[in-house]
Amino acid sequence: MFLALLFSRKKGRIKNMKWLQWILLISPLFPFIAIQAGWMTAEVGRQPYVVYPSVTGPDGVYLLTADGTSASVTPVELLITIVLFLAVYLMLFVGWARVISRFIKDGPVAEGEGEDVAEAPAFAPAASASAASAKKAEADAVDEEAGAKGGDR
Numbered sequence: 001m002f003l004a005l006l007f008s009r010k011k012g013r014i015k016n017m018k019w020l021q022w023i024l025l026i027s028p029l030f031p032f033i034a035i036q037a038g039w040m041t042a043e044v045g046r047q048p049y050v051v052y053p054s055v056t057g058p059d060g061v062y063l064l065t066a067d068g069t070s071a072s073v074t075p076v077e078l079l080i081t082i083v084l085f086l087a088v089y090l091m092l093f094v095g096w097a098r099v100i101s102r103f104i105k106d107g108p109v110a111e112g113e114g115e116d117v118a119e120a121p122a123f124a125p126a127a128s129a130s131a132a133s134a135k136k137a138e139a140d141a142v143d144e145e146a147g148a149k150g151g152d153r
Helices: 002-007 018-026 029-051 075-106 113-119 125-152
Strands: none
């Protein structure tokens, strides 16, 4: 983001920097990757002590793989937990994808278009479509009425 500010100081310069645009496009992934890499480093760093006895620790302190399992959590409970986490993240991803695809489908908003936002809710396509069709029908009725009055003269 700092690079974007640095390079956008001169007007129109960022438009020509495709590499910076690609970095900015994928930049929301960087914090996610950093968090996952940190978590994996922390968790993987614990594993050798479960598999192999620690030779650098105090004498008699070791934990074998057989001792590293949970007595209170069964494998079925662990599987259910993993499946539920996957389901929650899948729902979040689907919701995110729908919102982003809606923004992409609508395209950029021109100046002045966003001023009548109070008329329709932002995420109610059916309501806004019915409101638009009602306005169109009303406008058509006004046009027909004006045409009928003009024809009588």
